[in-house]
Amino acid sequence: MTKARAAKAEATGESVPVEYDGAVYTVPTPMDWPLDVLDLLEVNKIIGALKLVMGADQYEEFRTSKPRTLSDATKLWESVAAASGFGNAGN
Known part of the structure; x- marks a missing residue:
């Protein structure tokens, strides 16, 4: 997703599609994420x-797609971060 498209989704409250390993998931834009997400990322709890x-x-x-590793x-x-315009995962 382009930055412009992510910005538009954020402005309109739309969810954004995330393509990964042949599947498409839908997530809210970062402005609609619970604050707990940031707390989890701060301590590198990606799964949470x-x-x-x-x-x-x-x-x-x-x-169910059988991910094997962290x-x-x-x-x-x-x-998710790229599609939603959040940036990188901090790594």
Whole structure:
């Protein structure tokens, strides 16, 4: 997603699509993320942040795709961050 498209989604309150490993998830823009997401990211708890941003159903869908490593979750987080205009995962 381009920065302009992410900005438009944020302005209109739209969710943004996140493509990862052949699946498409939908997440809110960062301005609509619970503050707990930032607290989790501050202590590098990527899994908890993913659960909050994606919601339980989509996170479970990700888990059923059999991710094997923390690297898989980190790559998904980086996709979420990029698609939503959040930037990088801090790594």
